[in-house]
Amino acid sequence: MYCYTCSDIVKEFKKHDKKPDKYIKHWSAIKPKTGVPYTIDIGYERFLGPEIFFNPEIYSADFSTPLPELIDRCVLSAPIDTRRALYKNIVLSGGSTMFKDFHKRLQSDIKKIVDERVAATNAHHRVEVRPIEVNVVAHPIQSYAVWFGVQ
Structure with missing residues (x-):
């Protein structure tokens, strides 16, 4: 509810x-068993929660491979003639993808990652590989997309 994904974690720490x-949000609730009200301050956790996907270390x-690198490896394991289409249609599904x-x-x-690989290929082979389009699709019902089969 209060979490979001930041573009640069260092800038986000400085801003906070x-x-x-x-930037600190306050969440209030009542303990269900005792009925005692309580309040929690949420600060760095707002952006550190989603950051685990991008900096798992x-x-x-034990976990050091970020999600973007895993997705890139997955696409690279596909047949070469399907890779551009896969990069163009990365569809998010599930509750953990709902962070702002x-x-x-x-x-x-x-x-x-893809641009660095294309630049390295162009420099090494002295050929002009055309840029690869990357598109991550966020859908309004992506938390339930796995059941709907959204494409």
Whole structure:
């Protein structure tokens, strides 16, 4: 409800440190069993939660491959003639993809990986590989898309 995906984690920390009152949200509820009201302050957690998809090493050293890199590896494992179409149609599905601006961050990170590979290929082989379009599709019902089969 309060979380969002940031484009640059360092800038986000600075922004929160500079004006904490502006960015800290307060959540109030009542404990179901006791009926006692309580309030929680949510600060850095707002952007650190979704950041685990892009920097998993902040959670555990056992997991170090970011989601954009996993998606890139998956596309590269597909037949070569289908890769451009796959990069153009990355569809999000599931509740964890519903964070604000998640699709924008995922698209920019995958685009960065792909552009670096194209530039390296162009430089190494002295050929002109045309740019690859990357498009991450965010759908209004993406939290239920797996059941609907959204394409």
